[in-house]
Amino acid sequence: MTNNTNFWDLSSFAARLTRDKNDCPMEDILNKNFFVIDHKSSSSKARAGRALTAHGEFLTPVFMPVATQATVKSLSSEELENAGVNMIISNAYHLFMRPGGDIIKKAGGLHKFMNWTRPITTDSGGFQVFSLALLRKIHNEGVEFRSHLDGTSHFFTPENIVDFQLVLDSDILMPLDECVKYPADEKYVEKSVDITCAWAKKSKDRFNEIQNNSFLFGIIQGSTYHNLRKKCANFLVELNMDGYALGGIGVGEGRELMDEITDYTCAILPENKIRYLMGVGTPSDILSAISRGVDMFDCVVPTRNARNGQAFTFDGELQLRNANFKEDFNPIEKDCACNACKNYSRAYIRHLFNTGEILAIRLITEHNIFFYAKLMNSAREAILRDNFEIYKKDFLTRFNANKTLG
Amino acid sequence: MTNNTNFWDLSSFAARLTRDKNDCPMEDILNKNFFVIDHKSSSSKARAGRALTAHGEFLTPVFMPVATQATVKSLSSEELENAGVNMIISNAYHLFMRPGGDIIKKAGGLHKFMNWTRPITTDSGGFQVFSLALLRKIHNEGVEFRSHLDGTSHFFTPENIVDFQLVLDSDILMPLDECVKYPADEKYVEKSVDITCAWAKKSKDRFNEIQNNSFLFGIIQGSTYHNLRKKCANFLVELNMDGYALGGIGVGEGRELMDEITDYTCAILPENKIRYLMGVGTPSDILSAISRGVDMFDCVVPTRNARNGQAFTFDGELQLRNANFKEDFNPIEKDCACNACKNYSRAYIRHLFNTGEILAIRLITEHNIFFYAKLMNSAREAILRDNFEIYKKDFLTRFNANKTLG
Numbered sequence: 001m002t003n004n005t006n007f008w009d010l011s012s013f014a015a016r017l018t019r020d021k022n023d024c025p026m027e028d029i030l031n032k033n034f035f036v037i038d039h040k041s042s043s044s045k046a047r048a049g050r051a052l053t054a055h056g057e058f059l060t061p062v063f064m065p066v067a068t069q070a071t072v073k074s075l076s077s078e079e080l081e082n083a084g085v086n087m088i089i090s091n092a093y094h095l096f097m098r099p100g101g102d103i104i105k106k107a108g109g110l111h112k113f114m115n116w117t118r119p120i121t122t123d124s125g126g127f128q129v130f131s132l133a134l135l136r137k138i139h140n141e142g143v144e145f146r147s148h149l150d151g152t153s154h155f156f157t158p159e160n161i162v163d164f165q166l167v168l169d170s171d172i173l174m175p176l177d178e179c180v181k182y183p184a185d186e187k188y189v190e191k192s193v194d195i196t197c198a199w200a201k202k203s204k205d206r207f208n209e210i211q212n213n214s215f216l217f218g219i220i221q222g223s224t225y226h227n228l229r230k231k232c233a234n235f236l237v238e239l240n241m242d243g244y245a246l247g248g249i250g251v252g253e254g255r256e257l258m259d260e261i262t263d264y265t266c267a268i269l270p271e272n273k274i275r276y277l278m279g280v281g282t283p284s285d286i287l288s289a290i291s292r293g294v295d296m297f298d299c300v301v302p303t304r305n306a307r308n309g310q311a312f313t314f315d316g317e318l319q320l321r322n323a324n325f326k327e328d329f330n331p332i333e334k335d336c337a338c339n340a341c342k343n344y345s346r347a348y349i350r351h352l353f354n355t356g357e358i359l360a361i362r363l364i365t366e367h368n369i370f371f372y373a374k375l376m377n378s379a380r381e382a383i384l385r386d387n388f389e390i391y392k393k394d395f396l397t398r399f400n401a402n403k404t405l406g
Numbered sequence: 407m408t409n410n411t412n413f414w415d416l417s418s419f420a421a422r423l424t425r426d427k428n429d430c431p432m433e434d435i436l437n438k439n440f441f442v443i444d445h446k447s448s449s450s451k452a453r454a455g456r457a458l459t460a461h462g463e464f465l466t467p468v469f470m471p472v473a474t475q476a477t478v479k480s481l482s483s484e485e486l487e488n489a490g491v492n493m494i495i496s497n498a499y500h501l502f503m504r505p506g507g508d509i510i511k512k513a514g515g516l517h518k519f520m521n522w523t524r525p526i527t528t529d530s531g532g533f534q535v536f537s538l539a540l541l542r543k544i545h546n547e548g549v550e551f552r553s554h555l556d557g558t559s560h561f562f563t564p565e566n567i568v569d570f571q572l573v574l575d576s577d578i579l580m581p582l583d584e585c586v587k588y589p590a591d592e593k594y595v596e597k598s599v600d601i602t603c604a605w606a607k608k609s610k611d612r613f614n615e616i617q618n619n620s621f622l623f624g625i626i627q628g629s630t631y632h633n634l635r636k637k638c639a640n641f642l643v644e645l646n647m648d649g650y651a652l653g654g655i656g657v658g659e660g661r662e663l664m665d666e667i668t669d670y671t672c673a674i675l676p677e678n679k680i681r682y683l684m685g686v687g688t689p690s691d692i693l694s695a696i697s698r699g700v701d702m703f704d705c706v707v708p709t710r711n712a713r714n715g716q717a718f719t720f721d722g723e724l725q726l727r728n729a730n731f732k733e734d735f736n737p738i739e740k741d742c743a744c745n746a747c748k749n750y751s752r753a754y755i756r757h758l759f760n761t762g763e764i765l766a767i768r769l770i771t772e773h774n775i776f777f778y779a780k781l782m783n784s785a786r787e788a789i790l791r792d793n794f795e796i797y798k799k800d801f802l803t804r805f806n807a808n809k810t811l812g
Binding site for chain 1: 475476477479480481482483484500504505508509512513519520521732733735745749750751753754756757758760761763764765767768769
């Protein structure tokens with residue numbers, strides 16, 4: 001099948017959810033058969049699927065915009081929904097610090113607090129404990145640290161982090177883990193994998209003790225060491241987690257190693273469980289990982305880059321602060337159906353950046369989030385038509401032809 | 407008439423424009439009978455009117471949110487329209503500096519550049535020349551200064567400032583004037599009034615030379631000196647400007663003097679011309695000026711205060727950063743129909759402020775702009791029902807009962 005013209009027919013873009021949150025019988029959710037594969041690519045390991053949560057279905061491959069502080073920076077929840085976003089990811093560490101679990105519990109959970117009705121994944125905050133927190137000390141029972149905000153002492157355990165994420169009413173929970181830096185010494189990584197596995201077991205036990213409508217994933221660590229990735233994956237598969245995340249990837253090891261570890265790890269994982277590559281990435285990273293069998297992604301790239309003036313288009317990246325856009329009255333992307341492109345020009349957005357106006361950030365963020373949702377939707381459609389590899393090649397040829405950054 | 411219950415029926419709020427921009431025959435606009443009074447209050451000098459521009463009608467009393475850099479800080483043009491905004495004001499000085507007239511001309515004017523289809527007033531930038539610019543020197547021909555941004559030299563004349571505002575395709579133009587500080591020496595003010603009058607004449611002559619669909623107001627200066635206000639007003643009335651602005655008020659002279667000068671000056675002005683009190687103000691300032699016969703207002707208060715966490719409600723002002731809102735899951739204002747109140751709680755907005763998130767600013771700004779539009783609409787309805795003084799008293803009683811700030 002080579003007819004791929006409608007890959008670029010942007011008007012065909014639409015979220016194709018078959019069930020929303022009002023149509024998710026609790027028995028389906030409690031059965032925990034939450035992931036179904038609609039089609040597997042015949043020429044790669046790409047899969048198109050769907051998953052059912054207490055807050056509705058999401059389609060895979062899926063990209064989750066990052067809502068660290070219970071907001072995807074600069075956007076409202078209504079704008080995310082209008083941009084075709086299926087699911088977002090928030091962060092237990094940050095929400096624990098501010099506003100704290102009590103307030104979100106009183107609000108009726110994170111969905112109600114931030115007025116987002118679709119699924120939410122929450123990261124455990126392990127990554128933040130190891131990257132942001134102060135005076136960190138790892139024990140078998142958990143990790144002791146001081147807040148990066150006010151220096152107050154805290155002790156995160158696998159159990160209390162599960163509890164906290166259930167208070168948030170998160171749909172997909174991530175267990176406490178240690179995400180090691182790259183490069184890392186094999187001995188250190190081995191010890192770290194052991195801790196991560198032991199914490200995953202404790203997380204699962206705790207999760208099973210508490211009645212809930214959520215799902216708990218396992219996080220596979222092991223840096224670039226195959227034997228350690230394998231050890232970790234096998235342990236977690238034995239625990240029968242609801243999905244498997246690849247952690248500690250995209251942390252500086254480079255694209256070749258990233259692809260190799262993704263290939264290696266996905267091959268160990270059961271076909272029928274959802275796979276999530278944490279913190280990745282650029283459009284190119286994501287398409288590469290999809291062809292390797294990954295279903296879920298999250299990354300700050302579309303939002304953080306927007307705040308620096310960088311817009312993603314199917315014809316490459318644009319740095320909208322550049323003077324060459326000052327008299328360019330085209331939208332960010334021709335024929336794009338996003339709110340920013342329907343209403344505003346590159347010249348106007350450049351002026352807003354130049355004068356330090358918030359609306360500049362909003363408009364590029366809105367466009368980038370729409371672009372990522374569209375990218376995932378068109379990737380999914382290509383998988384369903386069994387021509388994802390052609391789609392990927394065509395996308396990258398066009399995307400890289402005018403690439404200005406990254 | 408004492409039945410005022412529906413003042414507070416917020417659901418009755420709607421812009422009641424009878425003609426939009428597609429229904430403004432050019433002959434009506436060229437006739438320059440652009441202001442019509444619908445009703446004059448029997449118990450005060452309050453008036454309800456309507457004015458017709460090439461970009462549609464606006465109803466008075468009207469409040470113009472400030473779009474200094476071609477954006478009402480943090481909001482999109484769609485949001486302004488949804489908030490019930492009739493008209494905005496931008497600024498010739500700032501737009502001259504960035505992005506410059508060439509770019510806006512190429513965009514097809516300021517309306518197209520910022521995607522705002524309703525009327526726009528532009529201030530001449532005189533106030534900015536006298537408050538922001540460097541090494542300022544006043545000549546009879548205009549004012550020489552250096553940009554506050556990059557130190558470049560510029561010379562604003564009454565003529566080139568009219569030209570520039572016509573390039574912007576502004577609906578209401580303000581002439582170059584000198585806005586003196588308070589307090590000011592009478593001799594200095596007299597000289598300044600003479601310059602302002604001479605510049606108004608030059609502005610009017612220039613405006614008449616160029617075919618356009620816009621309106622040119624006169625700005626009455628004179629500080630707190632009755633004789634100088636009168637001299638300036640009489641001169642401008644003689645020039646038969648399209649409307650009359652009261653400048654140099656609300657610059658620190660206090661409410662009593664503000665009211666006195668407003669009363670004095672309005673009494674000199676013809677009844678059939680629109681009156682604009684520049685840079686004013688708080689809800690209380692505005693209602694006071696409406697009862698003194700003023701029709702138009704602009705002020706940064708609703709937007710600037712929003713950026714500091716302050717929200718306006720009919721029950722007074724709220725400082726949403728305060729800890730007492732941390733578990734308050736009510737909207738900013740009960741039963742308010744604005745987007746922020748329909749979707750988000752005080753507790754969520756406080757959390758967003760606390761974590762430095764842009765959405766906090768957006769939501770309060772959106773609410774405050776909606777509040778101001780609603781205030782003006784309900785004031786107008788009260789005038790039409792001939793019970794504005796009761797409305798004002800009731801509003802102030804309720805508004806001040808829980809006042810937390812200013």
